[in-house]
Amino acid sequence: MGTTKTDFFTAEQNELAxxxxxxxxxxxxxxxxxxxxxxxCICGDIVSExxxxxxxxxxxxxxxxxxxxxxxxxxxxxxxxxxDAKGVEKLHKYFGGIVDTLKKQKINCC
Amino acid sequence: MGTTKTDFFTAEQNELAxxxxxxxxxxxxxxxxxxxxxxxCICGDIVSExxxxxxxxxxxxxxxxxxxxxxxxxxxxxxxxxxDAKGVEKLHKYFGGIVDTLKKQKINCC
DNA sequence: AATCTTTATCGTAATATTGCAATATACAAA
DNA sequence: TTTGTATATTGCAATATTACGATAAAGATT
Numbered sequence: 047m048g049t050t051k052t053d054f055f056t057a058e059q060n061e062l063a064x065x066x067x068x069x070x071x072x073x074x075x076x077x078x079x080x081x082x083x084x085x086x087c088i089c090g091d092i093v094s095e096x097x098x099x100x101x102x103x104x105x106x107x108x109x110x111x112x113x114x115x116x117x118x119x120x121x122x123x124x125x126x127x128x129x130d131a132k133g134v135e136k137l138h139k140y141f142g143g144i145v146d147t148l149k150k151q152k153i154n155c156c
Numbered sequence: 157m158g159t160t161k162t163d164f165f166t167a168e169q170n171e172l173a174x175x176x177x178x179x180x181x182x183x184x185x186x187x188x189x190x191x192x193x194x195x196x197c198i199c200g201d202i203v204s205e206x207x208x209x210x211x212x213x214x215x216x217x218x219x220x221x222x223x224x225x226x227x228x229x230x231x232x233x234x235x236x237x238x239x240d241a242k243g244v245e246k247l248h249k250y251f252g253g254i255v256d257t258l259k260k261q262k263i264n265c266c
Numbered sequence: 267a268a269t270c271t272t273t274a275t276c277g278t279a280a281t282a283t284t285g286c287a288a289t290a291t292a293c294a295a296a
Numbered sequence: 297t298t299t300g301t302a303t304a305t306t307g308c309a310a311t312a313t314t315a316c317g318a319t320a321a322a323g324a325t326t
Binding site: 267268269270271272273274275276277278279280281282283284285286287288289290291292293294295296 | 297298303305306307310312313314315317318319320321323324325326
């Protein structure tokens with residue numbers, strides 16, 4: 047127990063869940079917002095923007111990268127990070143689909 | 157340790173994270189998809205749709221409800237659940253904002 | 267009232283996540 | 297080569313999540 051029963055769900059369900067889970071932490075939201083705000087790749091100042099220790103930030107960045115929400119490339123002895131549009135678009139499309147479906151549905155029993 | 161440092165982030169960051177976290181599990185994605193598919197409130201057949209035991213499903217429903225993604229109302233000795241558009245729209249808007257911002261940005265250094 | 271049906275809660279075990287100190291790695295600069 | 301700077305990894309403690317059996321609660325049915 048304690049383990050998510052991944053095998054019993056579809057690949058799409060698992061992928062969406064993984065994407066959402068990656069965003070499901072305020073530090074990772076903050077990282078995305080910061081990357082968006084500076085409007086560029088960031089080389090180095092992510093740690094100083096967050097109220098967390100460097101290893102913790104590094105771990106959060108890794109999770110965002112694993113799931114395809116950010117990209118990172120080595121730039122000298124720093125690493126440049128920026129948002130990977132693909133992941134964000136996938137989520138946006140998904141919720142867009144839900145919103146559209148809901149709008150078409152007139153039922154509102156609850 | 158082990159606890160998210162909620163106090164150090166903004167209310168918006170925490171709220172978005174909570175919403176995303178709630179969707180960050182394939183069972184909860186599956187619940188949302190099912191509610192959407194049947195195009196109505198569901199009274200009773202959610203458990204049978206999922207590969208999980210009844211207490212587990214009940215717990216997932218509670219989480220979705222707490223965060224405002226579904227609504228539930230008592231209907232006889234069953235409970236009717238349906239999607240709460242507000243939460244979904246909040247998430248959709250947020251990702252839409254990111255997508256739009258990204259489109260305006262020409263920078264693509266990574 | 268006794269029973270059935272449906273959903274919620276409690277208790278608990280297994281696993282995952284969060285956070286950080288310490289340390290490692292990799293490159294730059296002196 | 298040594299030193300400095302930036303990021304990653306390891307190891308560990310604290311807490312959270314996931315899942316389910318057992319049981320409770322609430323209304324329906326007989």
